[in-house]
Amino acid sequence: xxxxxxxxxxxxxxxxxxxxxxxxxxxxxxxxxxxxxxxxxxxxxxxxxxxxxxxxxxxxxxxxxxxxxxxxxxxxxxxxxxxxxxxxxxxxxxxxxxxxxxxxxxxxxxxxxxxxxxxxxxxxxxxxxxxxxxxxxxxxxxxxxxxxxxxxxxxxxxxxxxxxxxxxxxxxxxxxxxxxxxxxxxxxxxxxxxxxxxxxxxxxxxxxxxxxxxxxxxxxxxxxxxxxxxxxxxxxxxxxxxxxxxxxxxxxxxxxxxxxxxxxxxxxxxxxxxxxxxxxxxx
Amino acid sequence: xxxxxxxxxxxxxxxxxxxxxxxxxxxxxxxxxxxxxxxxxxxxxxxxxxxxxxxxxxxxxxxxxxxxxxxxxxxxxxxxxxxxxxxxxxxxxxxxxxxxxxxxxxxxxxxxxxxxxxxxxxxxxxxxxxxxxxxxxxxxxxxxxxxxxxxxxxxxxxxxxxxxxxxxxxxxxxxxxxxxxxxxxxxxxxxxxxxxxxxxxxxxxxxxxxxxxxxxxxxxxxxxxxxxxxxxxxxxxxxxxxxxxxxxxxxxxxxxxxxxxxxxxxxxxxxxxxxxxxxxxxxxxxxxxxxxxxxxxxxxxxxxxxxxxxxxxxxxxxxxxxxxxxxxxxxxxxxxxxxxxxxxxxxxxxxxxxxxxxxxxxxxxxxxxxxxxxxxxxxxxxxxxxxxxxxxxxxxxxxxxxxxxxxxxxxxxxxxxxxxxxxxxxxxxxxxxxxxxxxxxxxxxxxxxxxxxxxxxxxxxxxxxxxxxxxxxxxxxxxxxxxxxxxxxxxxxx
Numbered sequence: 001x002x003x004x005x006x007x008x009x010x011x012x013x014x015x016x017x018x019x020x021x022x023x024x025x026x027x028x029x030x031x032x033x034x035x036x037x038x039x040x041x042x043x044x045x046x047x048x049x050x051x052x053x054x055x056x057x058x059x060x061x062x063x064x065x066x067x068x069x070x071x072x073x074x075x076x077x078x079x080x081x082x083x084x085x086x087x088x089x090x091x092x093x094x095x096x097x098x099x100x101x102x103x104x105x106x107x108x109x110x111x112x113x114x115x116x117x118x119x120x121x122x123x124x125x126x127x128x129x130x131x132x133x134x135x136x137x138x139x140x141x142x143x144x145x146x147x148x149x150x151x152x153x154x155x156x157x158x159x160x161x162x163x164x165x166x167x168x169x170x171x172x173x174x175x176x177x178x179x180x181x182x183x184x185x186x187x188x189x190x191x192x193x194x195x196x197x198x199x200x201x202x203x204x205x206x207x208x209x210x211x212x213x214x215x216x217x218x219x220x221x222x223x224x225x226x227x228x229x230x231x232x233x234x235x236x237x238x239x240x241x242x243x244x245x246x247x248x249x250x251x252x253x254x255x256x257x258x259x260x261x262x263x264x265x266x267x268x269x270x271x272x273x274x275x276x277x278x279x280x281x282x283x
Numbered sequence: 284x285x286x287x288x289x290x291x292x293x294x295x296x297x298x299x300x301x302x303x304x305x306x307x308x309x310x311x312x313x314x315x316x317x318x319x320x321x322x323x324x325x326x327x328x329x330x331x332x333x334x335x336x337x338x339x340x341x342x343x344x345x346x347x348x349x350x351x352x353x354x355x356x357x358x359x360x361x362x363x364x365x366x367x368x369x370x371x372x373x374x375x376x377x378x379x380x381x382x383x384x385x386x387x388x389x390x391x392x393x394x395x396x397x398x399x400x401x402x403x404x405x406x407x408x409x410x411x412x413x414x415x416x417x418x419x420x421x422x423x424x425x426x427x428x429x430x431x432x433x434x435x436x437x438x439x440x441x442x443x444x445x446x447x448x449x450x451x452x453x454x455x456x457x458x459x460x461x462x463x464x465x466x467x468x469x470x471x472x473x474x475x476x477x478x479x480x481x482x483x484x485x486x487x488x489x490x491x492x493x494x495x496x497x498x499x500x501x502x503x504x505x506x507x508x509x510x511x512x513x514x515x516x517x518x519x520x521x522x523x524x525x526x527x528x529x530x531x532x533x534x535x536x537x538x539x540x541x542x543x544x545x546x547x548x549x550x551x552x553x554x555x556x557x558x559x560x561x562x563x564x565x566x567x568x569x570x571x572x573x574x575x576x577x578x579x580x581x582x583x584x585x586x587x588x589x590x591x592x593x594x595x596x597x598x599x600x601x602x603x604x605x606x607x608x609x610x611x612x613x614x615x616x617x618x619x620x621x622x623x624x625x626x627x628x629x630x631x632x633x634x635x636x637x638x639x640x641x642x643x644x645x646x647x648x649x650x651x652x653x654x655x656x657x658x659x660x661x662x663x664x665x666x667x668x669x670x671x672x673x674x675x676x677x678x679x680x681x682x683x684x685x686x687x688x689x690x691x692x693x694x695x696x697x698x699x700x701x702x703x704x705x706x707x708x709x710x711x712x713x714x715x716x717x718x719x720x721x722x723x724x725x726x727x728x729x730x731x732x733x734x735x736x737x738x739x740x741x742x743x744x745x746x747x748x749x750x751x752x753x754x755x756x757x758x759x760x761x762x763x764x765x766x767x768x769x770x771x772x773x774x775x776x777x
Contacts, residue, residue: 044297044573044574048572049446049450050451050453051452051453051570051571052307052454052456052570052571053446053455054567054615054616055443055615056619058570058615059566059618063528066529
């Protein structure tokens with residue numbers, strides 16, 4: 001049986017991740033797997049011992065010291081994680097989730113998500129992690145890694161939960177956008193929600209035709225709007241999202257190689273950063 | 284194309300700790316590189332360039348972030364005869380071939396052979412290495428002005444006591460600085476690094492070793508290259524395991540093998556001698572907070588900076604200061620706990636450990652010691668397992684049939700006791716041998732069973748063997764169950 005993988009940490013996004021997971025769980029009739037990853041404090045770099053002297057039994061002593069340091073720090077983290085998971089589970093059940101399983105793992109956040117996504121219909125994460133609490137307008141460092149490596153659609157929760165009533169689909173006729181469109185047609189989560197197709201490109205017959213064709217595929221029993229406007233994709237799409245009440249933005253993600261992204265930046269990252277609504281990323 | 288995030292994690296996740304640790308390690312590399320150039324009978328340049336190039340290359344292509352590789356004692360002691368008889372160009376050629384052999388070993392995934400190196404052998408190897416490092420310091424301690432001894436003692440005192448004052452600066456560095464200043468300003472007459480040979484003042488250049496490219500040359504260098512490659516990989520695999528344990532992160536051993544090969548291959552062309560991972564320096568690195576590729580990279584680059592830019596300063600460092608640092612590395616490398624363990628470990632393990640040490644110190648060749656240790660631990664293991672074997676028997680009520688039940692491990696070492704556990708002289712009509720609880724491991728075991736059956740037949744006794752299928756199912760090679768899922772249950776299941 002498939003499930004929804006919801007990942008929480010001690011950031012303020014944990015609540016909205018749970019709320020969106022509960023909402024998706026209701027609409028999909030799938031259980032939620034609530035994941036919290038305990039990241040170990042790195043004792044090696046935390047010791048700040050530059051003496052460089054190694055004496056009798058240094059290997060065993062160092063080993064014991066590192067284990068001791070890490071064990072005590074991790075025990076605290078584990079306790080906090082348990083409390084988080086318990087609160088999350090309570091919130092999910094109150095939010096009407098179909099069923100909830102909690103999962104507590106040690107390791108790297110990204111690696112663990114990739115291990116656990118095998119049976120996930122969708123992976124839900126917060127826009128920022130606990131380390132980025134005060135860096136507004138930045139997205140968490142883990143998001144891009146998860147999305148690039150994941151084989152599942154990733155739903156990035158916004159800070160405030162509002163039940164999605166409208167969908168904005170960023171469409172540019174690229175393979176990634178086509179996949180996002182196909183996903184949107186197939187997903188019961190967004191069934192019957194009105195969709196607004198947005199294309200940021202010059203207004204010509206070819207683009208118009210592509211947009212109308214895409215709209216045609218969506219029009220089964222729902223309202224479809226289209227916008228074709230020239231401009232920077234981030235600006236055009238963000239503008240439409242602003243005007244749409246309770247929107248969720250759906251887009252194909254990271255269509256370009258990491259190298260290109262390093263040089264010119266990524267539309268996807270810019271998009272997630274600027275809009276204040278949840279984003280569903282499909283690769 | 285490794286992905287960007289992995290690159291970031293392996294290079295930039297801990298820059299402060301890595302840069303500082305790399306700096307500390309670079310200082311710990313100098314004495315070793317110079318010291319072992321002297322042992323190998325080559326110019327200090329050779330060791331210094333090798334250390335720089337191995338450290339930098341392995342930081343890019345190795346499989347164990349945070350591990351330190353450079354030119355080492357283990358390799359230096361192997362090449363003494365080669366340099367003595369044929370000259371330094373043959374050493375460069377041998378280093379290039381060593382790299383090729385290591386790359387082949389990496390491609391063949393020979394890292395799995397490490398599973399057959401027991402813990403006692405590893406401990407023996409580490410202890411032998413520490414003894415070799417210490418012995419390498421002896422030329423600097425014998426037949427020198429008496430003032431050398433107080434200097435070495437002072438150096439060691441500073442190294443071990445200074446961390447109680449502050450842990451912000453590496454104490455070996457402080458020790459070297461203080462001793463150098465003391466010797467320089469008092470004008471003491473002791474040997475300095477400058478007396479050992481020329482220090483490079485230029486960057487290393489790419490050169491092809493000046494040897495005839497003939498079959499004869501290959502014949503000369505191949506045995507050396509083979510031993511160098513084996514020792515280098517052994518020490519690297521062990522060190523990787525130690526760094527894995529300390530940082531609790533996994534590493535790619537196969538990639539590390541190939542990386543060592545690439546590093547040595549190019550180092551040979553830069554006019555350097557071969558090297559491998561270093562236990563002492565890697566521990567210093569982790570202890571100082573280094574854990575990614577950046578620390579290894581910094582150690583190599585900073586080493587080059589030290590020798591090229593601070594060359595004149597390095598030349599006035601008294602050898603006594605470097606000897607003190609090397610004694611520290613050897614003390615830190617030695618597994619002191621193993622001496623205490625000799626008393627309460629099984630005697631076989633202690634014998635393996637001691638034999639490994641003795642053979643290494645005697646031959647100055649770590650590969651021979653490890654080989655002896657592996658063979659010994661194999662023999663001890665076989666002699667322990669062959670005792671897991673029993674034969675019970677009972678006579679049927681009519682007194683004409685005897686049932687033998689064999690259980691346990693039958694293989695080459697226990698085959699003799701298998702044959703002798705039957706009474707062939709007893710007058711019977713029929714013998715039933717039930718082997719369903721026995722494991723027949725090899726063809727010696729099967730041959731033994733045939734032999735026992737023939738011996739009974741000669742006495743005119745009819746023999747029936749029961750449960751042979753189960754017994755020979757453990758002949759792993761024949762049925763190759765070890766590469767099918769569930770092999771473990773099968774082997775343990777009956």
